[in-house]
Amino acid sequence: DVKVTQSSRYLVKRTGEKVFLECVQDMDHENMFWYRQDPGLGLRLIYFSYDVKMKEKGDIPEGYSVSREKKERFSLILESASTNQTSMYLCASSFSSPRDTQYFGPGTRLTVL
């Protein structure tokens, strides 16, 4: 079974802090994705990566950056957390194409105070 894990289920940070969200997949998937999920807005793509050291902006990249130094790990970074970044963050991976099944992590519920 594919396993996608995220470093924290719940996280509380202060405004202005630098926040790291880690995602690890164990199936040698090439593609990895970070989404933000808010009530009434569905899933919105923040960043994605089709290969190691590659990254592409999604629909809402402002205020975020990413890092993919190893194939299995995709990190989302909030350089200076703000209250409007309070949300559920979902990581996903897929084998080699966006058409392939995406496997999701359990999510990180981030609260910025």
Place this chain on the structure above:
Amino acid sequence: AQTVTQSQPEMSVQEAETVTLSCTYDTSESDYYLFWYKQPPSRQMILVIRQEAYKQQNATENRFSVNFQKAAKSFSLKISDSQLGDAAMYFCASTNSGNTPLVFGKGTRLSVIA
């Protein structure tokens, strides 16, 4: 750009009954893929069903089936013999044949009444 619209924010169904969740999409591509994903409460999102646009036959997975109307750009999900475990958020999504990421709808929350 692709868009996916789910017009029903919430739906409910009696246990053992059938329910249909609606999804419409818009794309200029001729080759694309459509998906339904399920997110149970406090659990990970999983794929329910997948449809390739070039296939005329509607996809089916056990109690889950789709009604794919290509001309109408409609992709509804039918759940037969609904069970309590079907209660979840359901997301419709699409992507084209290139490397464009999935576009998700805003989701439909399905409640199952015992």
